[in-house]
Amino acid sequence: MSKDRSSKNTMENSGLSADEQLLFCNARPEPYKPYSIKAVEDFANWARANSLWILAFGTGCCSIELRPLMTARFDISRFGIAGRPTPRQSSVFIIGGYVSVKTLKRIIRSYEQMQGPKFIIALGSCPANGGMYFDSYNTINQFDLYLPVDMYVTGCMPRPEALLAAIMELKEDIKVGNCDGANRYVENLDWYKANQKKVIKNWDMPDYNW
Amino acid sequence: MNTLLDRLATDFGIYDISDRKPAITTLKVEKQQAERLIRELRDREGYTHLNFITCIDYIEQGIFTLVYMLHNYGDKSTLGVEVDIDRENAEMTSIHTLWAQAWTYQRELREMFGINFPGSPRQEEDFCLEGWDDIPPMRREFNTKTYSTETFGHREGRVSEDPREHMKAQLYPTRGGDN
Numbered sequence: 001m002s003k004d005r006s007s008k009n010t011m012e013n014s015g016l017s018a019d020e021q022l023l024f025c026n027a028r029p030e031p032y033k034p035y036s037i038k039a040v041e042d043f044a045n046w047a048r049a050n051s052l053w054i055l056a057f058g059t060g061c062c063s064i065e066l067r068p069l070m071t072a073r074f075d076i077s078r079f080g081i082a083g084r085p086t087p088r089q090s091s092v093f094i095i096g097g098y099v100s101v102k103t104l105k106r107i108i109r110s111y112e113q114m115q116g117p118k119f120i121i122a123l124g125s126c127p128a129n130g131g132m133y134f135d136s137y138n139t140i141n142q143f144d145l146y147l148p149v150d151m152y153v154t155g156c157m158p159r160p161e162a163l164l165a166a167i168m169e170l171k172e173d174i175k176v177g178n179c180d181g182a183n184r185y186v187e188n189l190d191w192y193k194a195n196q197k198k199v200i201k202n203w204d205m206p207d208y209n210w
Numbered sequence: 211m212n213t214l215l216d217r218l219a220t221d222f223g224i225y226d227i228s229d230r231k232p233a234i235t236t237l238k239v240e241k242q243q244a245e246r247l248i249r250e251l252r253d254r255e256g257y258t259h260l261n262f263i264t265c266i267d268y269i270e271q272g273i274f275t276l277v278y279m280l281h282n283y284g285d286k287s288t289l290g291v292e293v294d295i296d297r298e299n300a301e302m303t304s305i306h307t308l309w310a311q312a313w314t315y316q317r318e319l320r321e322m323f324g325i326n327f328p329g330s331p332r333q334e335e336d337f338c339l340e341g342w343d344d345i346p347p348m349r350r351e352f353n354t355k356t357y358s359t360e361t362f363g364h365r366e367g368r369v370s371e372d373p374r375e376h377m378k379a380q381l382y383p384t385r386g387g388d389n
């Protein structure tokens with residue numbers, strides 16, 4: 001490892017020990033640049049909108065609503081959407097309800113490991129404003145301080161139909177190129193990281209989990 | 211049951227017996243006698259199962275009450291052993307030698323109430339919370355609302371309604387919220 005690891009385009013990774021720092025990539029993520037020809041970008045957006053894979057990661061009680069979507073009654077696969085077991089294979093992260101600080105850390109890890117294009121749907125009132133856990137010592141009150149949200153679904157808990165409607169709307173938004181959450185995250189990375197580190201006090205992972 | 215309780219009362223200085231629920235009897239015992247009593251109940255009286263250990267914070271009296279809930283599979287009776295300990299420098303004898311699962315409860319009590327169990331394994335490690343740096347959150351002097359607002363912020367526009375008044379107004383709008 002003779003390569004100079006500190007430059008403007010790297011992250012500090014100060015939560016890791018000197019040995020561990022050598023094990024992780026410390027490059028800064030870069031925003032996605034759309035295709036210069038509009039028709040190509042539109043086509044790409046159409047393709048993205050029709051290839052949504054949900055990460056199977058339920059954070060709170062709202063994620064119960066994901067189960068009926070997978071099975072016969074609401075059957076989300078008729079829209080060409082299915083669940084995936086790992087972040088690397090998924091493009092939609094549904095934040096299923098309240099987010100404790102401990103879970104937030106795992107959410108950040110998983111989200112950063114997802115490959116673009118990626119989108120976040122925040123389900124329920126808990127990620128939006130704290131919901132009924134607004135006074136808990138352990139759950140965050142505004143999810144969009146920590147990760148960018150593309151679509152909110154209100155309710156406690158929202159019905160599966162509401163989630164379906166949100167996914168349909170997300171598709172429309174992706175088609176017109178409105179879902180730039182992942183880019184917002186990368187462009188304002190320092191702001192997001194500062195917020196994340198304010199609540200996650202034992203930050204013992206790389207600053208960006210490639 | 212009663213003969214057992216009478217004998218224990220004199221041997222272990224039990225100073226209060228109550229039947230708050232028909233199926234559960236609770237004994238109050240001094241801190242110094244507690245481990246000996248629990249050991250006796252486990253080894254001689256058939257209370258071989260530890261249901262749970264928990265803590266009640268009586269901040270007004272400056273004490274924590276630890277509750278050891280024991281179960282007897284023979285006569286299907288449940289017995290609670292209650293021990294009062296000081297809130298300041300709270301400390302209690304560890305019973306992890308009696309039941310290994312007591313570790314877990316004791317780690318939890320340490321994290322949530324700040325009670326020390328000297329000798330109990332893995333006491334220093336984080337249990338549920340990661341990197342907690344405030345007073346233990348289950349102590350009643352900890353103000354969880356203040357902490358939450360300071361740490362996690364408050365979403366502008368969020369309002370709280372009194373549920374009773376709100377539902378009255380929703381259900382009986384013509385009566386001006388008065389039914």
Ligand code: SF4
Nearest residue numbers: 097098124125126156
């Ligand atoms: S919004 Fe309601 S159902 Fe969803 S996680 Fe919060 S409390 Fe649970």
